Amino acid sequence: AQTVTQSQPEMSVQEAETVTLSCTYDTSESDYYLFWYKQPPSRQMILVIRQEAYKQQNATENRFSVNFQKAAKSFSLKISDSQLGDAAMYFCAYRPYNNNDMRFGAGTRLTVKP
Amino acid sequence: DVKVTQSSRYLVKRTGEKVFLECVQDMDHENMFWYRQDPGLGLRLIYFSYDVKMKEKGDIPEGYSVSREKKERFSLILESASTNQTSMYLCASSPGLWASGANVLTFGAGSRLTVL
Numbered sequence: 001a002q003t004v005t006q007s008q009p010e011m012s013v014q015e016a017e018t019v020t021l022s023c024t025y026d027t028s029e030s031d032y033y034l035f036w037y038k039q040p041p042s043r044q045m046i047l048v049i050r051q052e053a054y055k056q057q058n059a060t061e062n063r064f065s066v067n068f069q070k071a072a073k074s075f076s077l078k079i080s081d082s083q084l085g086d087a088a089m090y091f092c093a094y095r096p097y098n099n100n101d102m103r104f105g106a107g108t109r110l111t112v113k114p
Numbered sequence: 115d116v117k118v119t120q121s122s123r124y125l126v127k128r129t130g131e132k133v134f135l136e137c138v139q140d141m142d143h144e145n146m147f148w149y150r151q152d153p154g155l156g157l158r159l160i161y162f163s164y165d166v167k168m169k170e171k172g173d174i175p176e177g178y179s180v181s182r183e184k185k186e187r188f189s190l191i192l193e194s195a196s197t198n199q200t201s202m203y204l205c206a207s208s209p210g211l212w213a214s215g216a217n218v219l220t221f222g223a224g225s226r227l228t229v230l
Binding site for chain 1: 145147164211
């Protein structure tokens with residue numbers, strides 16, 4: 001079974017600074033998707049960014065970018081110019097290409113200090 | 115925008131009660147999911163459904179059942195609630211496996227269940 005590991009239960013960052021959240025995963029598949037989801041205190045989970053494993057280029061969405069290292073099975077999220085609204089739980093997730101079995105990590109709670 | 119609505123944000127039930135958690139999505143998605151969220155454990159899949167009346171067990175189906183009689187509605191049922199089922203329950207939906215955007219889940223706001 002595929003597993004997703006987030007080794008940082010909590011992280012904090014100063015407003016306007018950059019922070020990187022770590023994620024590793026275990027799979028024998030060659031084609032799959034990786035995601036970062038954000039869950040603000042209101043609890044609505046939303047997609048932050050996604051990466052297709054066959055793409056070598058790292059995905060970027062405004063201030064959010066990933067460092068995808070397929071051989072190392074690593075998928076970290078970098079948040080630049082952190083804002084107070086970035087404070088949330090962040091979940092890394094993995095899904096194989098050909099089924100709906102989405103796997104989530106335990107989450108990282110990000111605090112943004114003003 | 116896809117909307118996934120969970121009928122109850124907060125519920126308090128007693129041990130042994132039957133509990134229904136309802137979820138409705140309005141974008142004609144084929145797939146619907148029920149996850150349980152606990153601190154330090156992330157999200158764990160209870161059941162998912164890829165079509166009306168179809169269901170598959172996830173990682174932790176014990177003590178739960180589901181019903182999908184209509185495409186837009188996916189219900190989670192706790193036949194006899196127990197205290198260890200106190201948790202946050204998240205419903206999600208996604209398009210069919212090979213559809214555009216198939217790999218993104220859209221979540222509801224969650225239902226916080228407390229079993230006394």
